[in-house]
Amino acid sequence: MTAAGQVTAVLGPTNTGKTHYAIERMLGHRTGVIGLPLRLLAREVYDRIVASRGPSVVALVTGEERIVPDRAQYWVCTVEAMPLDLGADFVAVDEIQLCADPERGHVFTDRLLRARGLHETLFMGAETMRPAIAGLVKNVQFVKRERFSELTYTGQKKISRMPERSAIVGFSVENVYAIAELIRRTKGGCAVVMGALSPRTRNAQVALYQNGDVDYLVATDAIGMGLNLDIKHIAFAATSKFDGRRMRALYPQELAQIAGRAGRYQENGTFGVTGEVRPLEDETVEAIQEHRFDPVRKLEWRNHALEFGSVDRLIRSLEAPTQNKWLARARDADDVLALKYLSELPEVKEKLNTPQRIKLLWEVCRIPDFRNAAGNEHVTLLARIFDFLTGRGLAQTRIPSDWLEKAIARIDKAGGDIDTISKRLAYIRTWTYVAQRKGWVDNESHWRAETRAVEDRLSDALHAALTQRFVDRRTSVLLRRLKQKETLVAEVNDKGEVTVAGEFVGRLEGFRFRQDTTESNEEAATLRQAAFAALKPEFHLRADRFYNAPDTELDFTEQGGLMWGTQAMGKLVKGAEPARPAVEAFVDDEAGPDVADKVRRRLQHFIDRKVAANFEPLLAMGRDETLTGLARGFAFRLAEGLGVIPRENIANEVKELDQEARGALRKHGVRFGQFTVFLPALLKPAPTRLRLVLWSLWNGLDEFPESPPPGLVTIPNIPAVPKMHYTLAGYHPAGARAIRIDMLERLADILRTKDSRAGFEATPDMLSITGMTLEQFSDLMGGLGYKGEKAERPKVKAAPIPVAVDPDAPIQPIPEGESAFVQPDPEAAPEMESFYTFTWAPKPRPRPERPARPERAPRADAPAAADRGPRPDRGPRPDRGPKKEGDAPAADRGPRPDRGPRPEGDKSDRGPRRDGEKREGYKGNKPYGGKPGDRDNKPKTYEQRPPRAEKPIDPDNPFAALMALKSKL
Numbered sequence: 001m002t003a004a005g006q007v008t009a010v011l012g013p014t015n016t017g018k019t020h021y022a023i024e025r026m027l028g029h030r031t032g033v034i035g036l037p038l039r040l041l042a043r044e045v046y047d048r049i050v051a052s053r054g055p056s057v058v059a060l061v062t063g064e065e066r067i068v069p070d071r072a073q074y075w076v077c078t079v080e081a082m083p084l085d086l087g088a089d090f091v092a093v094d095e096i097q098l099c100a101d102p103e104r105g106h107v108f109t110d111r112l113l114r115a116r117g118l119h120e121t122l123f124m125g126a127e128t129m130r131p132a133i134a135g136l137v138k139n140v141q142f143v144k145r146e147r148f149s150e151l152t153y154t155g156q157k158k159i160s161r162m163p164e165r166s167a168i169v170g171f172s173v174e175n176v177y178a179i180a181e182l183i184r185r186t187k188g189g190c191a192v193v194m195g196a197l198s199p200r201t202r203n204a205q206v207a208l209y210q211n212g213d214v215d216y217l218v219a220t221d222a223i224g225m226g227l228n229l230d231i232k233h234i235a236f237a238a239t240s241k242f243d244g245r246r247m248r249a250l251y252p253q254e255l256a257q258i259a260g261r262a263g264r265y266q267e268n269g270t271f272g273v274t275g276e277v278r279p280l281e282d283e284t285v286e287a288i289q290e291h292r293f294d295p296v297r298k299l300e301w302r303n304h305a306l307e308f309g310s311v312d313r314l315i316r317s318l319e320a321p322t323q324n325k326w327l328a329r330a331r332d333a334d335d336v337l338a339l340k341y342l343s344e345l346p347e348v349k350e351k352l353n354t355p356q357r358i359k360l361l362w363e364v365c366r367i368p369d370f371r372n373a374a375g376n377e378h379v380t381l382l383a384r385i386f387d388f389l390t391g392r393g394l395a396q397t398r399i400p401s402d403w404l405e406k407a408i409a410r411i412d413k414a415g416g417d418i419d420t421i422s423k424r425l426a427y428i429r430t431w432t433y434v435a436q437r438k439g440w441v442d443n444e445s446h447w448r449a450e451t452r453a454v455e456d457r458l459s460d461a462l463h464a465a466l467t468q469r470f471v472d473r474r475t476s477v478l479l480r481r482l483k484q485k486e487t488l489v490a491e492v493n494d495k496g497e498v499t500v501a502g503e504f505v506g507r508l509e510g511f512r513f514r515q516d517t518t519e520s521n522e523e524a525a526t527l528r529q530a531a532f533a534a535l536k537p538e539f540h541l542r543a544d545r546f547y548n549a550p551d552t553e554l555d556f557t558e559q560g561g562l563m564w565g566t567q568a569m570g571k572l573v574k575g576a577e578p579a580r581p582a583v584e585a586f587v588d589d590e591a592g593p594d595v596a597d598k599v600r601r602r603l604q605h606f607i608d609r610k611v612a613a614n615f616e617p618l619l620a621m622g623r624d625e626t627l628t629g630l631a632r633g634f635a636f637r638l639a640e641g642l643g644v645i646p647r648e649n650i651a652n653e654v655k656e657l658d659q660e661a662r663g664a665l666r667k668h669g670v671r672f673g674q675f676t677v678f679l680p681a682l683l684k685p686a687p688t689r690l691r692l693v694l695w696s697l698w699n700g701l702d703e704f705p706e707s708p709p710p711g712l713v714t715i716p717n718i719p720a721v722p723k724m725h726y727t728l729a730g731y732h733p734a735g736a737r738a739i740r741i742d743m744l745e746r747l748a749d750i751l752r753t754k755d756s757r758a759g760f761e762a763t764p765d766m767l768s769i770t771g772m773t774l775e776q777f778s779d780l781m782g783g784l785g786y787k788g789e790k791a792e793r794p795k796v797k798a799a800p801i802p803v804a805v806d807p808d809a810p811i812q813p814i815p816e817g818e819s820a821f822v823q824p825d826p827e828a829a830p831e832m833e834s835f836y837t838f839t840w841a842p843k844p845r846p847r848p849e850r851p852a853r854p855e856r857a858p859r860a861d862a863p864a865a866a867d868r869g870p871r872p873d874r875g876p877r878p879d880r881g882p883k884k885e886g887d888a889p890a891a892d893r894g895p896r897p898d899r900g901p902r903p904e905g906d907k908s909d910r911g912p913r914r915d916g917e918k919r920e921g922y923k924g925n926k927p928y929g930g931k932p933g934d935r936d937n938k939p940k941t942y943e944q945r946p947p948r949a950e951k952p953i954d955p956d957n958p959f960a961a962l963m964a965l966k967s968k969l
Contacts, residue, residue: 005116005117005118005119005120005121006119006120006121006139006141007116007121007123007137007139007140007141008120008121008122008123008140008141008142008143009096009122009123009124009125009129009130009133009137009140009141009142009143010022010122010123010124010143010145011124011125011126011127011129011130011142011143011144011145012126012127012144012145012146012147012291013126013127013147013256013260013291014147014224014256014257014260014261015147015148015149015260015261015263015264015269016145016146016147016148017145017148018094018124018125018145019045019094019124019228021122021124021145022034022092022094022122022124023045023048023049025090025092025120025122026074026090026092027049027052027053027074028090029088029089029090029117029119029120030073030089031073031074031086031088031089031090032073032074032075032088032089032090032091032092032117033074033075033077033082033083033086033088033090033091033092033115033117034074034075034076034077034091034092034093034094035077035078035079035082035091035092035093035094035111035115036076036077036078036079036094036095037078037079037094037095037098037225038078038195038222038225039062039063039064039065039078039199040195040197040199040202040222041094041225042060042062042076042077042078043060043062043065043199043203044199044203045076046058046060046067046076049074049076053073053074055067055069056069056071057069057071057072057073057074058072058073058074058076059072059074059075059076060076060077061075061076061077061078061081061082061083062077062078062081063078063080063081063368063429063433063436064429064432064433064436064455065432065436065452066436066448075088079093079098079104079107079108079111080104080107082111082115084114084115087118088117088118089117089118089119089120090117090119090120090121090122091115091116091117091120091121091122092117092121092122092123092124093108093111093112093115093122093123093124094124094125095108095124095125095225096108096112096123096124096125096129096133097125097126097128097129097253097296098125099112099129099132099296099299099300100296100298100299100300101300102243102245102300102330102331103243103333105299105300105301105330106300106301106302106330106333108300109299109300109301109302109327110301110302110304112133112136112137112299113136113137114304123137126253126257126293127144127291127293128253128293128294128295128296129295129296130142130295131295131296131297132295132296132297132299132326135325135326136299136324136326136327147260147291148263148266149263149264149266149267149268149269150263150268150269150289151259151260151262151263151268151269151270151271151288151289152268152269152270152271152289153270153271153272153280153285153288153289154233154270154271154272155272155273155279156272156273156274156277156279157235157272157273157274158274159179159182159183159186159235159274159275160186160187162183162187162216162233162235162274163232163233164215164216164232165215165230165231165232165233166215166216166217166231166232166233166234166235167216167217167218167219167223167229167231167233167234167235167261167262168183168190168216168217168218168219168235168237168274169218169219169220169221169223169234169235169236169237169238169258170218170219170220170237170238171220171221171238171240171241171242172220172238172241172242173194173196175237175238176192176194176218176219176220177192177418177470179218179237179275180192180218180469180470181469181470183216183218183470184469184470184471184472187215187216188214188215188471188472189213189214189216189467189470189471189472190209190214190216190217190218190470190471191205191206191208191209191214191216191217191218191466191470191471192205192217192218192219192466192470193205193206193217193218193219193220193222193223194219194220194222195220195221195222196422196425196426197425197459197462198425198429198455198458198459198462199459200455200456200459200460200463201425201459201460201462201463201466204459204460204463205463205466205467206229208467208471209229209230210229210230213471214471217229217231218470221241221254221257221258223258223261224254224257224258224260224261225257228261228264229261229264230264231261231262231263231264231269232262232263232267232269232270233262233269233270233271233272234258234259234261234262234269234270234271234272235271235272235273235274236255236258236259236271236272236273236274236277237273237274237275237277238275238277239255239273239277239280251293252284252287252288252293253293253294255280255284255288256287256288256291256293259271259288271288297326298326298327298328299326299327299328300327300328300330301322301324301327301328301329301330302318302329302330302333303317303318303319303320303322305317306318306362308355308356308358308359308362309355309358310352310358311339311343311352311358311361314339314358314362315336315339315340315343318336318339319332319336334368334369335362335365335366336365338365338378338379338382339361339362339365341376341379342361342364342365342379342382342383342386343361345383347383347387348361348383348386348387351386351390357390360386360389360390361386363437364382364385364386364389365382367382367385367430367433367434368429368430368433370426370427370429370430370433371423371426371427371430372426381430385399385434385440388400388403389440398439398440398441398442399434399440399441401441401442401443404431404441404447407431408428408431408450408451408454411424411427411428411431411454411458412428412454412457412458414457414458414460414461415461416461416465417465418462418465418466418469421458421461421462421465422462424458425455425458425459425462428451428454428455428458429455431447431451432448432451432452432455435447435448435450435451436448492508492535492538495507496508496509496567498513498531498535500530500531500534504516505531506531508535508538508542509567509568510564510567510568510569510586510587511539511542511543511569511585511586511587511588511591511595511596511599512586512587512588513528513531513532513535513588513590515528515531532588532590535590536590536591536592539591539592539595540592540594540595543591543594543595543598543599544598546564546569546598546599546602547598547599547601547602549564549602551606551609551610553565554569554603554606556572556607556610556690556693558689558692558693558704558706558707559693559703559704560572560573560693560696560697560704562583562603562606562607568586569585569586569599569603570583570584570585570586570599570600570603571583571584571586572584572607572693572694572697573697574697574698574700575697577639578639578640578642578694578695578697578698579611579615579618579619579639579642579694580608580611581607581611581694581697582604583600583603583604583607584600585599585600585603587599587600610690611690611694614682614686614687614690615642615643615682615687615690617643617668617669617679617681617682618638618639618642618643618679618682620668621635621638621639621665621668621670622635622636622639624668626664627664627665629661630653630656630657630658630661631657631661631664631665633653634650634653634657634661634665635665635668637650637653638670638677638679642682642691642694642695642728643678643679643682643687643691644676644677644678644679644682644683644691644727644728644730644741645676645677645678645727646675646676646677646723646724646727647672647673647674647675647676647677650677654672654677669681671745673741673744673745673748674745674748675732675741675744675745675748676727676732676741676744676745678741678742680742683730683740683741683742685707685710688707688728688729688730689707691728692704692705692706692707692725692728692729695728705721705725705728705729707729708729708731712740713739713740713743713769713770713771714731714737714738714739714740714770714771714772714776714780715731715737715738716736716737716738717733717734717735717736717737717738717783726738727741730742732744733783734780734781734782734783734784735779735780735781735782735783736776736779736783737772737776737779737780739770739780743769743770746769747766747769747770750763750765750766750769751766754838756786756838756839756840757839757840758839759789759837759838759839760837760838761835761836761837761838762774762777762778762781762835762836762838774834774835774836777836778790778836778838781836781838785840785841786838786839786840786841787838787839787840787841788836788837788838789836789837789838789839790834790835790836791834791835791836791837792834792835793835
C-alpha cells in the first residue's frame, strides 16, 4: 500500500468530532464514499453535504432509499449498502466498533478488511478497536481525538425532577412510550426517537426538541450512533436490553456510547439513571468518565467469497470457518436462516437449477424482516417473491404490478394509532427495499417514487400521532414564551374559553378561572399566574357588565345557587332572619377585592328584591304597627314559618287569639284553616320555590327539597320525605298522596256540612276539588281521619232527551222483522255503580305511661307481715247518711230517670271543629230555641254560618243550562 492509499483509524469517545472530520476529508477529494451505521444518520449526513455541494453530486443509498444523480461524486450510504467497486478516492466507515456486534458485526468487519479508497481510507470509532485494527490492517495510522467537554455522573433522579434538555433512554418500544406518557403529564411533552422511525419522522421529532418546543427527549440507543443533539443530561431508564436472543446487561462501553451524547462541542454534560434502575457501580462510572474500557478481542466475521454452484455449496461457503485469531465466525443471521428454510421447500427447490437462480434466492433471503414478523410469515413472503421472480421459464420475470399495487394500497392508510401506523411503516419499508432492487419490478422509478410517497405520508401521520399523544403543544409553547419574557395577551370568547397567546388555557366561569392543564404543579402555577395577569382587565369589564345587568338575567337555583345566565356567580347563605339571607360570591382572589365586592353587592340586591316581591304580604304584615299584643306575636310566628304553618304546631296560639286579633290578621290575607294557617298569596309557585330555599338555609340542610311542578292539586306522598317539607311546598300529606293546602281547606268546608257520624257519600264537588278518582279519594279521606265503606247500588239511567221531529219529513218505513220500540230485557241484571260512605273515625290519642310507683320501704318499727297476725274484724260499715241535706240514700233513690236523647249538637256528632265555628242550636254549652222533644225532628247542620241565599241563574251565563239541570237533580 502506497502513501496515496493511506489507511487511518480516528479513534476516541463521543463528542470528539470524528464524523465531522470524515465529512471534511471526503469533500477534499474528487469522489468519496462514507458508510454510516443507521439510515437516520445517513440521511442527516446526506442533507448536510447537499446543503454544501448541491443535490446533483450527492447520492444516498440505503436499503430503502436510492437517490443517485447522474453526476454523483459523493456517496452517503448505510454500511450494508456501501458500493465497494466504485474506485472512489476516499472511503470512510463510521462506528467501526460495531465489528463486535452479534447481529451486524460481520458486515462492519467485511468493510474493515475490504473497503478501501484510492487515496485515503478512514475508520472512525472507539478506542477499544485499536488492537484489532492494528492486527488486521497493515500500515494503519492511528489518530486519537479527545472529548471536547467533560462528562459527569449525577446519580439517580426521578423523571419529575429531570432537568431541562434531558434525554431519557429506554430499550423497548413499550418502555419508551410509558416514559413519554409520564413526561407529558409532568413536563408538558417530549420528542420520541427510535431506530425504527423513518428519517422523515425522526427529523420531525428531533425538530420539536431542537426548536425548544419540548425540553425532553425519549429515545432508544439509536441516539448513541452519531446523532448530534443539544442534550445536557442523559438518564438511563434501563441498563439491560434484548439483543435478539436474550436479555443482557449493557457493557460499560455501550453505556458510554449513549451517555457521551450529553454535552455538545465544548458544553459539559451529565449522565445518570432514573426510574427503578439501581445507581451505577463506581467502577463503571469511572470507566465512562475516563473513557477506559477493555479492548475488543474478537470481531464477528462471515465469508464474503460465496459459491453459487448449488445451495449446499452456498451454505458451506457462508459457514466457512476462519483461522484468524482476531475473527470469530458469526452466528447464522436471518438471511442464512431464511436460505436454509426456503431451499428445503419443494416448490422452491425444483427451481434452483442454475447458479443464477441460487444467487437470486440469496438476494431474496437478504430482504430484512422490517416487520419482525412472528413464525413463518416473513419466509412465506420471501417464497412468494421468489416465485414471482422465477416464473415458469428459465428467464427472470418481474413482480406483477397489480399485485404490488394492491399490497401497497392496503398499507397506504394514514389513520390509526401509533402502533398501527408504525406497523404500516414497517410493511412499506419491505416494498421500498424491493423497489430498490434492479430488475425486480417493472418501471422501477415509478415504484420507488410510489413507495417513497407512501412512506412520507405514513411518516407524517406517525409524527402527528406521536406529537398528539406525547406533546402538550399548548403548555410547551406557553412555557417557552414565558421563559423568553414575552408579554402574554388573554382573550375570552362568548363561550368563556380563555386563550393566552393564542393557546387555550382554560375557561372563565363567572369570575372563577378553571385551568385546563396537565402540567406539573410548578408549571401549572406559572401558567395560572400568566393567565390571571392577562385576565385582570377582563375581570373588571365583566364586573361592570354584571353590576348593570337586569334582574331578569339573574336567577337562583333550588339548591341556593345564584346564576347569571348559565354561569354560577355565588350562593345563598344563612342570614340574620329566615327572610333575609346573605350571599357568598364566587370570585377568584386574583380578581381583586374591588371586583369581589361589586359582585357581592349585585347579588345581594337581587335576592333582596326577590324576597320583597315574593313575600310582600308577609313583609307588609310585619310592618303593620296596628298589630299589637297576641296578633303581633302571631305575625312573627308566621314570618318565621315564611307564611305557612301547620295548625297543630300553633294550636295554643290560635286559641288565645280573640276575634279582633283574628280580624286584623285576616285583613293581611291570613287564613285560619282546619289543617294549616297560611297566606294564600304565598302558595304560588314563585314564593313556594323561594320559601323552600330560605327555610333550608335557615335550618342548615345539606340538600334542599325541591318544589313540585306548578298546577298539581295532588302529588305522591313519599314516606321518606319529612312532613314539614310538604307543608313548605304547600301540600298536606294524606294517605298515598299529598293535597294542596288551599284545596284541602275547600274540601274541609264541604265536609263540615256533612253528617260525619251517620255517614255521608262523596259528592262530585269533592272529587272535582281533589281531581281524584273515587278510590283515590277514599285513600285521601283515610289519611284525614275518616273511615270509608264501599257499597254498590243500581245505576240510574238518565231520562232520554226528546228530539224535535220535522213534521214535513217523509216517514221512513220500518224494516221487516224489527219493532219501532226497543223493549228492555226483564231478565237482564241491572247495571251497578260503586259509592263510598265516610264516617269520622279519629285515632285515639295514646295515653302517656305513668312512671312506676317506687316501692315503699317498710318502716323500721313495723312488724313483719307474718308477725302481725290476722286482721281484726272491723264489723259493718256505719251508715253515713245522705251526702247533703235532703238527699236520700243511694239504696232509696230508685232507678235513675231516663234523660232522653242528648240535645242537637251533641259532641259525638260534631266531627272536627274549626276555630270560631258555632253550631246552630247551641249557645256555649246550653241549647237555645226549641224544646228537647223537638231535637230529632230538626235537620243536623254543621255550618259555621247560616247558608247563603242562592243567587238566581244568570241567563247569559254559558253554563246556565248545566246549572239549571244540576239544581233539578
